[in-house]
Amino acid sequence: MLKRLLAKASPILGTPADWLGLCLLCRQPCDHAPLLCHCCRVSLRQHVHRCQLCAAPLEGIWPICGRCQRRPPPWERLQVIGDYLPPYPWLIPRLKYGGDLLLPPLLARLLADHLTLEEPPEAIIPVPLHWWRQWRRGFNQAEQLGLCLSRLTGIPLDPQVIHRIRATPQQTQLSAGQRRRNLKGAFHINPHPYRHVALLDDVVTTGATAGQLSRLLHQSGIERVEVWALCRTLPHFK
Structure with missing residues:
Protein backbone atom coordinates (compact mmCIF):
# COMPACT_ATOMS: atom_id res chain seq x y z
CA MET A 1 0.00 0.00 0.00
CA ARG A 45 21.77 13.79 -27.68
CA GLN A 46 22.47 11.61 -30.72
CA HIS A 47 23.20 13.99 -33.59
CA VAL A 48 23.88 11.54 -36.42
CA HIS A 49 22.74 11.48 -40.05
CA ARG A 50 19.59 9.36 -40.32
CA CYS A 51 17.24 8.02 -42.97
CA GLN A 52 14.33 10.43 -43.33
CA LEU A 53 11.81 7.57 -43.44
CA CYS A 54 12.95 5.07 -40.78
CA ALA A 55 15.53 7.14 -38.82
CA ALA A 56 18.18 4.42 -39.15
CA PRO A 57 21.73 5.81 -38.91
CA LEU A 58 23.19 6.40 -42.38
CA GLU A 59 26.69 6.85 -43.72
CA GLY A 60 27.27 9.40 -46.44
CA ILE A 61 24.80 12.03 -47.57
CA TRP A 62 21.91 9.93 -48.88
CA PRO A 63 18.55 11.04 -47.39
CA ILE A 64 16.82 7.63 -47.57
CA CYS A 65 18.22 4.16 -46.87
CA GLY A 66 18.09 1.37 -49.45
CA ARG A 67 15.45 -0.58 -47.54
CA CYS A 68 13.05 2.38 -47.44
CA GLN A 69 13.67 3.08 -51.14
CA ARG A 70 12.57 -0.48 -51.91
CA ARG A 71 9.70 -0.55 -49.42
CA PRO A 72 8.75 2.90 -48.09
CA PRO A 73 6.72 3.10 -44.87
CA PRO A 74 3.19 4.61 -44.89
CA TRP A 75 4.39 7.91 -43.38
CA GLU A 76 6.38 10.69 -45.05
CA ARG A 77 9.05 11.24 -42.39
CA LEU A 78 10.22 9.82 -39.05
CA GLN A 79 12.11 12.07 -36.63
CA VAL A 80 13.56 10.89 -33.31
CA ILE A 81 16.14 11.90 -30.73
CA GLY A 82 18.02 8.67 -31.38
CA ASP A 83 18.13 4.92 -30.88
CA TYR A 84 16.61 3.15 -27.88
CA LEU A 85 19.90 2.81 -26.04
CA PRO A 86 20.89 3.66 -22.44
CA PRO A 87 19.76 5.71 -20.64
CA TYR A 88 16.47 5.80 -22.60
CA PRO A 89 15.43 2.23 -21.59
CA TRP A 90 15.45 3.59 -18.04
CA LEU A 91 14.10 7.12 -18.61
CA ILE A 92 11.12 6.29 -20.83
CA PRO A 93 9.65 3.51 -18.62
CA ARG A 94 10.15 5.84 -15.65
CA LEU A 95 7.80 8.27 -17.39
CA LYS A 96 5.45 5.69 -18.89
CA TYR A 97 4.98 3.32 -15.96
CA GLY A 98 6.51 5.21 -13.04
CA GLY A 99 4.45 8.33 -13.59
CA ASP A 100 7.43 10.69 -13.37
CA LEU A 101 5.91 13.84 -14.88
CA LEU A 102 9.13 15.74 -14.28
CA LEU A 103 10.49 14.05 -17.41
CA PRO A 104 8.24 15.32 -20.27
CA PRO A 105 9.76 18.85 -20.33
CA LEU A 106 13.27 17.39 -20.51
CA LEU A 107 12.47 14.76 -23.16
CA ALA A 108 10.39 17.19 -25.22
CA ARG A 109 13.28 19.67 -25.23
CA LEU A 110 15.66 16.97 -26.47
CA LEU A 111 13.23 15.98 -29.23
CA ALA A 112 12.63 19.61 -30.24
CA ASP A 113 16.38 20.09 -30.60
CA HIS A 114 16.47 17.21 -33.12
CA LEU A 115 13.47 18.23 -35.25
CA THR A 116 13.78 19.64 -38.75
CA LEU A 117 10.87 22.04 -39.23
CA GLU A 118 11.31 23.60 -42.68
CA GLU A 119 7.61 22.92 -43.30
CA PRO A 120 6.03 22.67 -39.83
CA PRO A 121 2.97 20.45 -39.47
CA GLU A 122 -0.37 22.07 -38.71
CA ALA A 123 -0.87 20.01 -35.56
CA ILE A 124 0.79 17.53 -33.21
CA ILE A 125 -1.42 14.48 -32.72
CA PRO A 126 -0.50 12.19 -29.80
CA VAL A 127 -1.05 8.45 -30.10
CA PRO A 128 -4.03 7.87 -27.78
CA LEU A 129 -4.49 5.36 -25.00
CA HIS A 130 -7.78 3.55 -24.48
CA TRP A 131 -9.78 5.46 -21.84
CA TRP A 132 -9.54 2.58 -19.37
CA ARG A 133 -5.74 2.36 -19.60
CA GLN A 134 -5.39 6.13 -19.38
CA TRP A 135 -7.67 6.19 -16.33
CA ARG A 136 -5.56 3.50 -14.62
CA ARG A 137 -2.27 5.17 -15.54
CA GLY A 138 -3.56 8.66 -14.80
CA PHE A 139 -2.17 10.24 -17.98
CA ASN A 140 -1.14 9.60 -21.58
CA GLN A 141 2.63 9.92 -21.89
CA ALA A 142 2.41 10.95 -25.57
CA GLU A 143 -0.03 13.73 -24.70
CA GLN A 144 2.19 14.96 -21.85
CA LEU A 145 5.14 15.09 -24.24
CA GLY A 146 2.93 16.82 -26.80
CA LEU A 147 1.92 19.56 -24.37
CA CYS A 148 5.56 20.41 -23.74
CA LEU A 149 6.52 20.08 -27.41
CA SER A 150 3.66 22.35 -28.45
CA ARG A 151 4.92 25.07 -26.11
CA LEU A 152 8.45 24.71 -27.47
CA THR A 153 7.56 24.70 -31.18
CA GLY A 154 4.38 26.79 -31.29
CA ILE A 155 2.59 23.95 -33.13
CA PRO A 156 -0.90 23.26 -31.70
CA LEU A 157 -1.56 19.96 -29.93
CA ASP A 158 -4.79 18.23 -30.98
CA PRO A 159 -5.53 15.06 -28.97
CA GLN A 160 -9.09 14.83 -30.38
CA VAL A 161 -8.25 13.67 -33.91
CA ILE A 162 -7.61 10.00 -33.06
CA HIS A 163 -9.93 8.06 -30.76
CA ARG A 164 -8.96 4.63 -29.45
CA ILE A 165 -12.19 2.66 -29.59
CA ARG A 166 -10.89 -0.76 -28.58
CA ALA A 167 -8.64 -1.75 -25.71
CA THR A 168 -5.76 -3.91 -26.95
CA PRO A 169 -3.38 -6.17 -25.01
CA GLN A 170 0.07 -4.82 -24.17
CA GLN A 171 2.32 -5.13 -27.23
CA THR A 172 5.70 -5.35 -25.52
CA GLN A 173 6.25 -9.04 -26.29
CA LEU A 174 4.45 -9.16 -29.66
CA SER A 175 6.06 -9.51 -33.09
CA ALA A 176 5.43 -6.98 -35.86
CA GLY A 177 2.73 -9.17 -37.43
CA GLN A 178 1.04 -9.78 -34.09
CA ARG A 179 1.07 -6.06 -33.37
CA ARG A 180 -0.59 -5.28 -36.70
CA ARG A 181 -3.33 -7.82 -36.02
CA ASN A 182 -3.67 -6.55 -32.46
CA LEU A 183 -4.31 -2.99 -33.68
CA LYS A 184 -6.88 -3.81 -36.35
CA GLY A 185 -10.07 -1.86 -35.66
CA ALA A 186 -8.60 -0.20 -32.57
CA PHE A 187 -8.72 3.43 -33.78
CA HIS A 188 -11.19 5.91 -35.22
CA ILE A 189 -10.29 9.20 -36.94
CA ASN A 190 -12.57 12.13 -36.08
CA PRO A 191 -13.29 14.96 -38.56
CA HIS A 192 -10.45 17.47 -38.80
CA PRO A 193 -9.21 20.31 -41.06
CA TYR A 194 -5.58 19.17 -41.46
CA ARG A 195 -3.40 18.32 -44.45
CA HIS A 196 -0.03 17.95 -42.67
CA VAL A 197 0.35 16.55 -39.14
CA ALA A 198 2.93 15.10 -36.78
CA LEU A 199 1.96 11.85 -35.07
CA LEU A 200 3.68 11.73 -31.66
CA ASP A 201 4.62 8.60 -29.68
CA ASP A 202 7.25 7.70 -27.11
CA VAL A 203 9.05 4.86 -28.95
CA VAL A 204 8.74 3.41 -32.46
CA THR A 205 9.44 -0.31 -32.14
CA THR A 206 8.14 -2.31 -35.11
CA GLY A 207 6.33 0.65 -36.67
CA ALA A 208 2.97 -1.17 -36.42
CA THR A 209 1.15 1.55 -34.45
CA ALA A 210 2.64 4.40 -36.46
CA GLY A 211 1.91 2.57 -39.70
CA GLN A 212 -1.71 1.78 -38.83
CA LEU A 213 -2.41 5.35 -37.76
CA SER A 214 -0.58 6.86 -40.74
CA ARG A 215 -2.74 4.85 -43.14
CA LEU A 216 -5.92 5.93 -41.32
CA LEU A 217 -4.84 9.57 -41.29
CA HIS A 218 -4.11 9.43 -45.03
CA GLN A 219 -7.53 7.89 -45.63
CA SER A 220 -9.08 10.79 -43.71
CA GLY A 221 -7.63 13.33 -46.16
CA ILE A 222 -4.25 14.15 -44.63
CA GLU A 223 -1.58 14.42 -47.31
CA ARG A 224 1.59 14.36 -45.20
CA VAL A 225 2.11 12.43 -41.96
CA GLU A 226 5.32 12.83 -40.01
CA VAL A 227 6.02 10.51 -37.10
CA TRP A 228 7.82 12.02 -34.13
CA ALA A 229 9.12 9.85 -31.30
CA LEU A 230 11.73 9.95 -28.59
CA CYS A 231 13.52 6.83 -29.87
CA ARG A 232 13.49 4.05 -32.41
CA THR A 233 14.50 0.52 -31.53
CA LEU A 234 17.24 -1.52 -33.16
CA PRO A 235 17.53 -3.51 -35.36
CA HIS A 236 15.60 -2.15 -38.34
CA PHE A 237 11.80 -2.40 -38.15
CA LYS A 238 10.58 -5.89 -38.92
Whole structure:
Protein backbone atom coordinates (compact mmCIF):
# COMPACT_ATOMS: atom_id res chain seq x y z
CA MET A 1 0.00 0.00 0.00
CA LEU A 2 2.76 2.47 0.93
CA LYS A 3 4.62 1.70 -2.30
CA ARG A 4 1.49 2.44 -4.35
CA LEU A 5 0.88 5.72 -2.53
CA LEU A 6 4.47 6.81 -3.11
CA ALA A 7 4.21 5.94 -6.80
CA LYS A 8 1.06 8.06 -7.11
CA ALA A 9 2.75 10.94 -5.29
CA SER A 10 6.03 10.85 -7.23
CA PRO A 11 4.95 13.24 -10.02
CA ILE A 12 4.29 15.87 -7.34
CA LEU A 13 6.95 15.09 -4.76
CA GLY A 14 9.68 13.89 -7.10
CA THR A 15 12.39 11.53 -5.86
CA PRO A 16 15.06 11.82 -3.18
CA ALA A 17 17.50 12.73 -5.97
CA ASP A 18 15.19 15.59 -6.95
CA TRP A 19 14.96 16.86 -3.38
CA LEU A 20 18.76 16.79 -2.97
CA GLY A 21 19.43 18.49 -6.32
CA LEU A 22 21.18 15.47 -7.83
CA CYS A 23 21.34 14.51 -11.50
CA LEU A 24 18.83 11.77 -12.35
CA LEU A 25 21.50 9.74 -14.16
CA CYS A 26 24.89 10.22 -12.50
CA ARG A 27 23.70 11.43 -9.07
CA GLN A 28 26.12 14.37 -9.18
CA PRO A 29 24.94 17.77 -7.90
CA CYS A 30 23.25 19.96 -10.50
CA ASP A 31 21.15 23.10 -10.57
CA HIS A 32 19.06 22.46 -13.67
CA ALA A 33 15.36 21.66 -13.84
CA PRO A 34 14.49 18.97 -14.83
CA LEU A 35 17.45 17.64 -12.91
CA LEU A 36 20.17 16.58 -15.32
CA CYS A 37 23.74 17.82 -15.23
CA HIS A 38 25.30 19.32 -18.34
CA CYS A 39 27.38 16.22 -19.14
CA CYS A 40 24.37 13.91 -19.01
CA ARG A 41 22.28 16.30 -21.11
CA VAL A 42 24.98 16.23 -23.78
CA SER A 43 25.21 12.42 -23.61
CA LEU A 44 21.47 12.09 -24.30
CA ARG A 45 21.77 13.79 -27.68
CA GLN A 46 22.47 11.61 -30.72
CA HIS A 47 23.20 13.99 -33.59
CA VAL A 48 23.88 11.54 -36.42
CA HIS A 49 22.74 11.48 -40.05
CA ARG A 50 19.59 9.36 -40.32
CA CYS A 51 17.24 8.02 -42.97
CA GLN A 52 14.33 10.43 -43.33
CA LEU A 53 11.81 7.57 -43.44
CA CYS A 54 12.95 5.07 -40.78
CA ALA A 55 15.53 7.14 -38.82
CA ALA A 56 18.18 4.42 -39.15
CA PRO A 57 21.73 5.81 -38.91
CA LEU A 58 23.19 6.40 -42.38
CA GLU A 59 26.69 6.85 -43.72
CA GLY A 60 27.27 9.40 -46.44
CA ILE A 61 24.80 12.03 -47.57
CA TRP A 62 21.91 9.93 -48.88
CA PRO A 63 18.55 11.04 -47.39
CA ILE A 64 16.82 7.63 -47.57
CA CYS A 65 18.22 4.16 -46.87
CA GLY A 66 18.09 1.37 -49.45
CA ARG A 67 15.45 -0.58 -47.54
CA CYS A 68 13.05 2.38 -47.44
CA GLN A 69 13.67 3.08 -51.14
CA ARG A 70 12.57 -0.48 -51.91
CA ARG A 71 9.70 -0.55 -49.42
CA PRO A 72 8.75 2.90 -48.09
CA PRO A 73 6.72 3.10 -44.87
CA PRO A 74 3.19 4.61 -44.89
CA TRP A 75 4.39 7.91 -43.38
CA GLU A 76 6.38 10.69 -45.05
CA ARG A 77 9.05 11.24 -42.39
CA LEU A 78 10.22 9.82 -39.05
CA GLN A 79 12.11 12.07 -36.63
CA VAL A 80 13.56 10.89 -33.31
CA ILE A 81 16.14 11.90 -30.73
CA GLY A 82 18.02 8.67 -31.38
CA ASP A 83 18.13 4.92 -30.88
CA TYR A 84 16.61 3.15 -27.88
CA LEU A 85 19.90 2.81 -26.04
CA PRO A 86 20.89 3.66 -22.44
CA PRO A 87 19.76 5.71 -20.64
CA TYR A 88 16.47 5.80 -22.60
CA PRO A 89 15.43 2.23 -21.59
CA TRP A 90 15.45 3.59 -18.04
CA LEU A 91 14.10 7.12 -18.61
CA ILE A 92 11.12 6.29 -20.83
CA PRO A 93 9.65 3.51 -18.62
CA ARG A 94 10.15 5.84 -15.65
CA LEU A 95 7.80 8.27 -17.39
CA LYS A 96 5.45 5.69 -18.89
CA TYR A 97 4.98 3.32 -15.96
CA GLY A 98 6.51 5.21 -13.04
CA GLY A 99 4.45 8.33 -13.59
CA ASP A 100 7.43 10.69 -13.37
CA LEU A 101 5.91 13.84 -14.88
CA LEU A 102 9.13 15.74 -14.28
CA LEU A 103 10.49 14.05 -17.41
CA PRO A 104 8.24 15.32 -20.27
CA PRO A 105 9.76 18.85 -20.33
CA LEU A 106 13.27 17.39 -20.51
CA LEU A 107 12.47 14.76 -23.16
CA ALA A 108 10.39 17.19 -25.22
CA ARG A 109 13.28 19.67 -25.23
CA LEU A 110 15.66 16.97 -26.47
CA LEU A 111 13.23 15.98 -29.23
CA ALA A 112 12.63 19.61 -30.24
CA ASP A 113 16.38 20.09 -30.60
CA HIS A 114 16.47 17.21 -33.12
CA LEU A 115 13.47 18.23 -35.25
CA THR A 116 13.78 19.64 -38.75
CA LEU A 117 10.87 22.04 -39.23
CA GLU A 118 11.31 23.60 -42.68
CA GLU A 119 7.61 22.92 -43.30
CA PRO A 120 6.03 22.67 -39.83
CA PRO A 121 2.97 20.45 -39.47
CA GLU A 122 -0.37 22.07 -38.71
CA ALA A 123 -0.87 20.01 -35.56
CA ILE A 124 0.79 17.53 -33.21
CA ILE A 125 -1.42 14.48 -32.72
CA PRO A 126 -0.50 12.19 -29.80
CA VAL A 127 -1.05 8.45 -30.10
CA PRO A 128 -4.03 7.87 -27.78
CA LEU A 129 -4.49 5.36 -25.00
CA HIS A 130 -7.78 3.55 -24.48
CA TRP A 131 -9.78 5.46 -21.84
CA TRP A 132 -9.54 2.58 -19.37
CA ARG A 133 -5.74 2.36 -19.60
CA GLN A 134 -5.39 6.13 -19.38
CA TRP A 135 -7.67 6.19 -16.33
CA ARG A 136 -5.56 3.50 -14.62
CA ARG A 137 -2.27 5.17 -15.54
CA GLY A 138 -3.56 8.66 -14.80
CA PHE A 139 -2.17 10.24 -17.98
CA ASN A 140 -1.14 9.60 -21.58
CA GLN A 141 2.63 9.92 -21.89
CA ALA A 142 2.41 10.95 -25.57
CA GLU A 143 -0.03 13.73 -24.70
CA GLN A 144 2.19 14.96 -21.85
CA LEU A 145 5.14 15.09 -24.24
CA GLY A 146 2.93 16.82 -26.80
CA LEU A 147 1.92 19.56 -24.37
CA CYS A 148 5.56 20.41 -23.74
CA LEU A 149 6.52 20.08 -27.41
CA SER A 150 3.66 22.35 -28.45
CA ARG A 151 4.92 25.07 -26.11
CA LEU A 152 8.45 24.71 -27.47
CA THR A 153 7.56 24.70 -31.18
CA GLY A 154 4.38 26.79 -31.29
CA ILE A 155 2.59 23.95 -33.13
CA PRO A 156 -0.90 23.26 -31.70
CA LEU A 157 -1.56 19.96 -29.93
CA ASP A 158 -4.79 18.23 -30.98
CA PRO A 159 -5.53 15.06 -28.97
CA GLN A 160 -9.09 14.83 -30.38
CA VAL A 161 -8.25 13.67 -33.91
CA ILE A 162 -7.61 10.00 -33.06
CA HIS A 163 -9.93 8.06 -30.76
CA ARG A 164 -8.96 4.63 -29.45
CA ILE A 165 -12.19 2.66 -29.59
CA ARG A 166 -10.89 -0.76 -28.58
CA ALA A 167 -8.64 -1.75 -25.71
CA THR A 168 -5.76 -3.91 -26.95
CA PRO A 169 -3.38 -6.17 -25.01
CA GLN A 170 0.07 -4.82 -24.17
CA GLN A 171 2.32 -5.13 -27.23
CA THR A 172 5.70 -5.35 -25.52
CA GLN A 173 6.25 -9.04 -26.29
CA LEU A 174 4.45 -9.16 -29.66
CA SER A 175 6.06 -9.51 -33.09
CA ALA A 176 5.43 -6.98 -35.86
CA GLY A 177 2.73 -9.17 -37.43
CA GLN A 178 1.04 -9.78 -34.09
CA ARG A 179 1.07 -6.06 -33.37
CA ARG A 180 -0.59 -5.28 -36.70
CA ARG A 181 -3.33 -7.82 -36.02
CA ASN A 182 -3.67 -6.55 -32.46
CA LEU A 183 -4.31 -2.99 -33.68
CA LYS A 184 -6.88 -3.81 -36.35
CA GLY A 185 -10.07 -1.86 -35.66
CA ALA A 186 -8.60 -0.20 -32.57
CA PHE A 187 -8.72 3.43 -33.78
CA HIS A 188 -11.19 5.91 -35.22
CA ILE A 189 -10.29 9.20 -36.94
CA ASN A 190 -12.57 12.13 -36.08
CA PRO A 191 -13.29 14.96 -38.56
CA HIS A 192 -10.45 17.47 -38.80
CA PRO A 193 -9.21 20.31 -41.06
CA TYR A 194 -5.58 19.17 -41.46
CA ARG A 195 -3.40 18.32 -44.45
CA HIS A 196 -0.03 17.95 -42.67
CA VAL A 197 0.35 16.55 -39.14
CA ALA A 198 2.93 15.10 -36.78
CA LEU A 199 1.96 11.85 -35.07
CA LEU A 200 3.68 11.73 -31.66
CA ASP A 201 4.62 8.60 -29.68
CA ASP A 202 7.25 7.70 -27.11
CA VAL A 203 9.05 4.86 -28.95
CA VAL A 204 8.74 3.41 -32.46
CA THR A 205 9.44 -0.31 -32.14
CA THR A 206 8.14 -2.31 -35.11
CA GLY A 207 6.33 0.65 -36.67
CA ALA A 208 2.97 -1.17 -36.42
CA THR A 209 1.15 1.55 -34.45
CA ALA A 210 2.64 4.40 -36.46
CA GLY A 211 1.91 2.57 -39.70
CA GLN A 212 -1.71 1.78 -38.83
CA LEU A 213 -2.41 5.35 -37.76
CA SER A 214 -0.58 6.86 -40.74
CA ARG A 215 -2.74 4.85 -43.14
CA LEU A 216 -5.92 5.93 -41.32
CA LEU A 217 -4.84 9.57 -41.29
CA HIS A 218 -4.11 9.43 -45.03
CA GLN A 219 -7.53 7.89 -45.63
CA SER A 220 -9.08 10.79 -43.71
CA GLY A 221 -7.63 13.33 -46.16
CA ILE A 222 -4.25 14.15 -44.63
CA GLU A 223 -1.58 14.42 -47.31
CA ARG A 224 1.59 14.36 -45.20
CA VAL A 225 2.11 12.43 -41.96
CA GLU A 226 5.32 12.83 -40.01
CA VAL A 227 6.02 10.51 -37.10
CA TRP A 228 7.82 12.02 -34.13
CA ALA A 229 9.12 9.85 -31.30
CA LEU A 230 11.73 9.95 -28.59
CA CYS A 231 13.52 6.83 -29.87
CA ARG A 232 13.49 4.05 -32.41
CA THR A 233 14.50 0.52 -31.53
CA LEU A 234 17.24 -1.52 -33.16
CA PRO A 235 17.53 -3.51 -35.36
CA HIS A 236 15.60 -2.15 -38.34
CA PHE A 237 11.80 -2.40 -38.15
CA LYS A 238 10.58 -5.89 -38.92
